[in-house]
Amino acid sequence: MTRSxxxxxxxEAFLNDGGIVEVDDAMPEDYRKAVFTFIExxxxxxxxxxxxxxxxxxxxxxxxxxxxxLAKTQDEIGHGHLxxxxxxxxxxxxxxxxxxxxxxxxxxxxxxxxxxxxxxxxQVAIAFLVDAxxxxxxxxxxxxxxxxPYRRILKRIISExxxxxxxxxxxxxxxANGTDLQRELFQGxxxxxFWPSLQLFGPDSKPGDLLLRWxxxxxxxxxxxxxxxxxxxxxxxxxxxxxxxxxxxQDEDGRWDVGPIDWEPLKATLAxxxxxxxxxxxxxxxxxxxxxxxxxxxxxxxVPA
Amino acid sequence: MIYEVFLKKDGRxxxxxxxxxEAANDELALVLARESYLRRAEGSRLWLxxxxxxxxxxxxxxxxxxxxxxxxxxxxxxxxxxxQVREDRS
Ligand SMILES: [Fe+2]
Ligand SMILES: [Fe+2]
Numbered sequence: 108m109t110r111s112x113x114x115x116x117x118x119e120a121f122l123n124d125g126g127i128v129e130v131d132d133a134m135p136e137d138y139r140k141a142v143f144t145f146i147e148x149x150x151x152x153x154x155x156x157x158x159x160x161x162x163x164x165x166x167x168x169x170x171x172x173x174x175x176x177l178a179k180t181q182d183e184i185g186h187g188h189l190x191x192x193x194x195x196x197x198x199x200x201x202x203x204x205x206x207x208x209x210x211x212x213x214x215x216x217x218x219x220x221x222x223x224x225x226x227x228x229x230q231v232a233i234a235f236l237v238d239a240x241x242x243x244x245x246x247x248x249x250x251x252x253x254x255x256p257y258r259r260i261l262k263r264i265i266s267e268x269x270x271x272x273x274x275x276x277x278x279x280x281x282x283a284n285g286t287d288l289q290r291e292l293f294q295g296x297x298x299x300x301f302w303p304s305l306q307l308f309g310p311d312s313k314p315g316d317l318l319l320r321w322x323x324x325x326x327x328x329x330x331x332x333x334x335x336x337x338x339x340x341x342x343x344x345x346x347x348x349x350x351x352x353x354x355x356x357q358d359e360d361g362r363w364d365v366g367p368i369d370w371e372p373l374k375a376t377l378a379x380x381x382x383x384x385x386x387x388x389x390x391x392x393x394x395x396x397x398x399x400x401x402x403x404x405x406x407x408x409x410v411p412a
Numbered sequence: 413m414i415y416e417v418f419l420k421k422d423g424r425x426x427x428x429x430x431x432x433x434e435a436a437n438d439e440l441a442l443v444l445a446r447e448s449y450l451r452r453a454e455g456s457r458l459w460l461x462x463x464x465x466x467x468x469x470x471x472x473x474x475x476x477x478x479x480x481x482x483x484x485x486x487x488x489x490x491x492x493x494x495x496q497v498r499e500d501r502s
Contacts, residue, residue, distance in 0.1 A: 127423050129457075174482035181484075259426050280490060296426035345497045 109133050112383050122322050127255040130196050141317050142254050143197045150190035151209050151216035152241075153264075157183030158391055159220060175274055179234070182267045189264065193256045213377045217241075218372070219303050221381025228289075228296030231282060234275025235354035236297075236304035236339065242268040243331055244308065251325035283346040290347065297343065297352040305365070306373045308332035336363050414463040415441045419455030427459055 112118035112131035118135050160180040167173040190370065195202045208214040219237045224230055245265050252258035282289045284327045312319060312327040340350050354366025375381055381387065389407050414434050418427040430449050435441035441460050450458060477483075 124422070171482070175485070178480070178483040255424065258424060270483070270485055273485040273490060276490045277485060277487065280493060341497070342494070345493070 114369050119320070122253050126253065127258070128253055129255050137317075138321055139197055140199065141321065142323060143194055143199045145318060145323060146190055146194040146197075146257055147200070147205055148215050148217070150187050150194055150205065151189055151214060152220060153183050153190060154187035154209070155216045155220040155387060156237075157187060158222055158387075158394065159233070161231075163224065163227075166227070167230070168227060170277070176230075179271050179274065182271070186264050186267070189260045190312055194259050196256065200375055204397065210388065210395050212384075212388050215377060216305060218376035218381065219300075219307055220387065221376035221379075221384040222299070222303055223383040223386075225299070226292055226296060228282070228292040230301060231275055231278045231293060232300040232304075235279050236275075236300050237266055237307065238271040238275055239339065240304045240307040247326040247331055248324060251322050253322035255325075279346060283348070294348055297348055301343075302368075303372070305332060305335065306368070306370070308335065309373070310368075310370050312401050322326040336365055338349065340365075379402065413437070413441070415445070415460045416463055416466060417445050417449050417461040418461070419449060420457040420459075421454075422456045427457070430454070432463065 109131055110129075112121060112135070115135055115137075118138070122128075128138070157180055160176060160183055164173065164176055167176045186209060191202045191205060194200070194205060200208070205214065207310040209216070219233070219240075223235060242265065245261055245268065249258060249265055251262065279293065282293045308331050309328040311329040312324075316324070316327075318324045340355070342348055350365075352365045354364075356364045356366070358364065372381070376384065379385070413436070414432055416432050417430045419430045420427040433441060433444050433448060435444050438460070442458070445458055445460055449455075
């Protein structure tokens with residue numbers, strides 16, 4: 108069953124009315140492309156995040172944490188699977204095409220996965236700061252998302268990201284209550300991850316932002332970013348850590364200001380020129396090649412209808 | 413043949429299982445579904461799936477995932493910390 112709209116005005120009126128677009132609707136091509144690109148980048152980021160997480164399974168201290176890192180890795184790869192399905196259904200690229208573009212460095216994934224996780228402290232900082240920032244962005248999409256299939260999948264993803272963030276904060280708390288060496292380890296990680304996490308929200312939304320106009324995003328980037336700052340600056344301090352902002356100030360109403368933000372590092376990651384972009388992409392591509400035998404075996408197993 | 417009936421309202425809701433029906437073929441099944449499940453606009457979209465096409469994972473198959481405590485975190489210690497911070501501030 109296909110719905111269609113004669114003009115972009117009709118379509119936008121439908122969206123402004125709270126209308127939800129389904130996969131088989133004859134949506135305007137610009138909308139289809141914009142939503143697809145957004146979901147593809149989300150899917151790529153889940154996969155790249157899952158691969159980083161996987162690197163830490165053997166290095167994670169203690170069985171308890173190891174089991175939870177395993178669970179988180181599976182969740183992230185699962186998020187990638189769910190999202191690639193939603194994206195492929197839009198009919199622009201197949202799942203294989205999306206993966207090949209990702210491994211060829213032709214498509215984007217979030218800035219935070221262009222950095223190297225140096226220590227276990229980094230893993231904790233990622234689970235807490237990065238997952239919290241990703242969660243906040245996803246919640247803002249979920250709230251009012253006009254593309255039905257994406258919104259329904261986000262519901263599930265969000266509940267699992269909540270688990271990751273709780274895990275991260277719990278680990279951080281253990282470290283905060285630990286030894287000086289542990290606290291130093293985490294402070295170092297925080298110094299490395301605070302800014303990339305904050306930059307995950309992106310620069311201020313432009314006035315004509317189509318994702319806002321078409322009700323994919325429900326909040327402007329700067330609003331989400333500021334909310335994250337107001338929440339995480341005091342929270343990190345409450346655990347005895349210091350926020351790596353030389354220009355940090357607090358006004359009379361208690362609102363935090365992190366000072367000017369340098370967007371160059373974000374731009375570099377978007378051009379695949381982040382500190383660890385090259386290695387990350389190469390590693391993912393090698394992984395894809397090495398697991399070819401699994402896909403071949405699956406194809407051979409498939410019974411013709 | 414037996415068909416399982418799924419309905420969806422336009423908007424945010426997903427397709428939901430509404431029940432089943434028996435009909436001689438797909439076309440008759442569609443009519444019967446509309447006239448018995450969609451009498452008062454209970455949905456705006458309809459899916460029918462032949463019951464013998466449905467692949468079921470039974471409770472025994474699904475059960476192992478009920479016993480994976482490492483996939484959960486109650487966040488209690490963290491919630492207590494956050495509460496304390498709020499109280500200290502006010
Ligand atoms: Fe995820
Ligand atoms: Fe996550």
